Amino acid sequence: QVETLKAKLLEQAQEISRLRSELGGTDAEKHRDLLAAENERLRQEMKACEGELRELQRQQQQAPCRDCPHLQENARLQEQLSQLQREAEETRAKLVELDLEVQQKTNRLAEVELRLKDSLAERAEEEERLSRRLRDSQETIASLKSQPQQIKYIIKTVEVESAKAKQALCETQSQNQYLLEQVGMQKQVLKEMEQQLQSSQKTEAQLRAQIMMYEAELERAHGQMLEEMQAMEEEKNRAIEEAFSRAQVEMKAVHENLAGVRTNLLTLQPALRTLTHDYNSLKRQVRDFPLLLQETLRSARAEISQAIEEVHSTNRELLRKYRRELQLRKKCHNELVRLKGNIRVFGRVRPITKEDGEGPEAANAVTFDADDDAVLHLLHKGKQVSFELDKVFPPQASQEEVGATIHTVGVRWGGNHLLLTLLCLPQVFQEVQALVTSCIDGYNVCIFAYGQTGAGKTYTMEGTAANPGINQRALQLLFSEVRGKAADWDYTITVSAAEIYNEALRDLLGKEPQEKLEIKLCPDGSGQLYVPGLTEFRVQSVEDINKVFEFGHIKRVTECTNLNEHSSRSHALLIVTVRGLDRSTGLRTTGKLNLVDLAGSERVGRSGAEGSRLREAQHINKSLSALGDVIYALRSRQGHVPFRNSKLTYLLQDSLSGDSKTLMMVQVSPAEKNTSETLCSLKFAERVRSVELGPVSRKAELGSWTSQEHLEVLKTPLGDSPGSTAPPGRAHTSPSPGQLSSRSASIRRKLHTSG
Numbered sequence: 001q002v003e004t005l006k007a008k009l010l011e012q013a014q015e016i017s018r019l020r021s022e023l024g025g026t027d028a029e030k031h032r033d034l035l036a037a038e039n040e041r042l043r044q045e046m047k048a049c050e051g052e053l054r055e056l057q058r059q060q061q062q063a064p065c066r067d068c069p070h071l072q073e074n075a076r077l078q079e080q081l082s083q084l085q086r087e088a089e090e091t092r093a094k095l096v097e098l099d100l101e102v103q104q105k106t107n108r109l110a111e112v113e114l115r116l117k118d119s120l121a122e123r124a125e126e127e128e129r130l131s132r133r134l135r136d137s138q139e140t141i142a143s144l145k146s147q148p149q150q151i152k153y154i155i156k157t158v159e160v161e162s163a164k165a166k167q168a169l170c171e172t173q174s175q176n177q178y179l180l181e182q183v184g185m186q187k188q189v190l191k192e193m194e195q196q197l198q199s200s201q202k203t204e205a206q207l208r209a210q211i212m213m214y215e216a217e218l219e220r221a222h223g224q225m226l227e228e229m230q231a232m233e234e235e236k237n238r239a240i241e242e243a244f245s246r247a248q249v250e251m252k253a254v255h256e257n258l259a260g261v262r263t264n265l266l267t268l269q270p271a272l273r274t275l276t277h278d279y280n281s282l283k284r285q286v287r288d289f290p291l292l293l294q295e296t297l298r299s300a301r302a303e304i305s306q307a308i309e310e311v312h313s314t315n316r317e318l319l320r321k322y323r324r325e326l327q328l329r330k331k332c333h334n335e336l337v338r339l340k341g342n343i344r345v346f347g348r349v350r351p352i353t354k355e356d357g358e359g360p361e362a363a364n365a366v367t368f369d370a371d372d373d374a375v376l377h378l379l380h381k382g383k384q385v386s387f388e389l390d391k392v393f394p395p396q397a398s399q400e401e402v403g404a405t406i407h408t409v410g411v412r413w414g415g416n417h418l419l420l421t422l423l424c425l426p427q428v429f430q431e432v433q434a435l436v437t438s439c440i441d442g443y444n445v446c447i448f449a450y451g452q453t454g455a456g457k458t459y460t461m462e463g464t465a466a467n468p469g470i471n472q473r474a475l476q477l478l479f480s481e482v483r484g485k486a487a488d489w490d491y492t493i494t495v496s497a498a499e500i501y502n503e504a505l506r507d508l509l510g511k512e513p514q515e516k517l518e519i520k521l522c523p524d525g526s527g528q529l530y531v532p533g534l535t536e537f538r539v540q541s542v543e544d545i546n547k548v549f550e551f552g553h554i555k556r557v558t559e560c561t562n563l564n565e566h567s568s569r570s571h572a573l574l575i576v577t578v579r580g581l582d583r584s585t586g587l588r589t590t591g592k593l594n595l596v597d598l599a600g601s602e603r604v605g606r607s608g609a610e611g612s613r614l615r616e617a618q619h620i621n622k623s624l625s626a627l628g629d630v631i632y633a634l635r636s637r638q639g640h641v642p643f644r645n646s647k648l649t650y651l652l653q654d655s656l657s658g659d660s661k662t663l664m665m666v667q668v669s670p671a672e673k674n675t676s677e678t679l680c681s682l683k684f685a686e687r688v689r690s691v692e693l694g695p696v697s698r699k700a701e702l703g704s705w706t707s708q709e710h711l712e713v714l715k716t717p718l719g720d721s722p723g724s725t726a727p728p729g730r731a732h733t734s735p736s737p738g739q740l741s742s743r744s745a746s747i748r749r750k751l752h753t754s755g
């Protein structure tokens, strides 16, 4: 039975599949296939549309009218199109989704149908089996009814079995019922499915309608686009035509221009020919230029070197001349100094000061000659006594004036062009300048300040810090001159400072100022003198000198209780030694500059001074007389010069003799109360000076001046002095020197006016 049922089932399944193949699938499946085909067609169309669109875009890109207004419209349409495409894409996606859903539902439906069929077949089979069994049972019952006994038994069994069968029938029936229910349910499900299918079909129809709508839209857009493209095409053609016509017009103009240019060209050709010619000649010139330049350079170089050579030779000549002139200048300078005499005597009158007091005692007793700067008048005891010196400085002559520098100018004199050192201003320092130059040249120089205490010796020599005197200015000049000659010469400058008090020589810069120094002859047999133990400081600038001065002053201050008193009773010496070496010739020179602030020349002996004061006075008198004697002997060129008569003259021996140069500054006070001392000082000055140099005066016998008489001048009462009885302007009796001195004064005046 089972076997038969199985066979039947197989049969039925085959039947079903056959039927299905006959039917060609369910409606839904057909629908789906249809939709898929439709979808495919739409896709194809879309592709074609896209192709067209691309073609259109390409055309549009190629179209010349890029800036035409349709472009915007086109862009807008394209945007719409892309929007529509997007929407179509979305719809397509939805469609695919729905397709999937339909597919799923169809599958489920097929499944349910299959299950339904299975259950139907099962039921039919069961029914069949049961009816067969029923039939068999009824047959059996009938056969058994014919065989009572056996039937009874069989009935019984049948009854028994019938009950069983009945129960089985009931079960079968209930199962049948359940299956029927199941079938109902399945049918319900099927119905639902069909409803769903219907709704999906509806949706599909809607979608299709939408697609159609989109397609219509697409069509419309396409149409629009085509229209626009048409319009654009037209526009393009129009623009092309316009451009063409414009180009034609332009072309015409260009042609015309060309014609003009051609005619121009024809006229320009000759000019071009000349230009080409010019260019070629210029090219040739450029080619030849380096050669020309070289040639010119060579000649210029030759000229320059020749010029340089000439300049060199001129320079050499100039240098030679300059050296010759220098020599000449030196000679002239020396000659001038010789003419003036190696010993110069100046007078300087200090102004009236507070110390002079008031009243008739402090009245001014000194007047000057407006026309002659060498003359001075002194009113003494109602009489005017005149004196002539080498130069007189009035009270208003400043330190600066006294220390003014020299003016060197070229003067045509006696047919020779000479460089003369001109004394343009009536000033001491011009003389000092000449002396400093001599010192550097290797001469010895002495500058003395002579006069009574308070007459201005220290002021003239040292001055004040703000207004320095000869010492400072001479040294400044010395340094500057040395610097000027530094190219050829090496100079070493040393300074010493000494003091002579009561005929004792003491070192002001030494470690032991109280020690008395001796003046000795050099052991080398040169006859030179030297002071063993005298401190020498090497100096290189004015600052160094100032330090030395300060040092010396400090020494003096600490040594003495009353500096003024002491300094007026002693001679102060500043000895500057200048040693030079000419680097080119190896020539060595040594010059000494002695700056001496002498002790006061006032006469104390007559007032009956005693003790140390008397001794001081005697020493001072002795040394000043010795100085007068020496100067006298030197100026009158006497064979014997009494240097050894005092420490001062002995120490300065080599600075006073030979080619040495001496300047005596005689300081006087103009105050009435000092007239007798002033008279003495001026007499001393004039007597020293009146020993005139020169061929005549050298031989002149100046008997009025002896060392003895010098002492007399210092000692004799003023009224008895020969000077007081002499005529104005002459303090001595010898006429010859007086004449000479007035001659020299007139030469000096001439130089003044010519300078």
Ligand code: ADP
Pocket (backbone or CB within 6 Å): 349, 350, 351, 353, 395, 451, 452, 453, 454, 455, 456, 457, 458, 459, 460, 568, 667
């Ligand atoms: P001395 O050294 O001869 O004793 P000083 O040089 O000390 O004399 O001078 C005495 C005073 O006179 C000082 O106060 C000084 O300043 C003053 N004196 C001297 N000469 C001048 C001058 N030319 N101008 C101004 N003051 C002077």
Ligand code: MG
Pocket (backbone or CB within 6 Å): 454, 457, 458, 459, 567, 568, 597
């Ligand atoms: Mg003094």
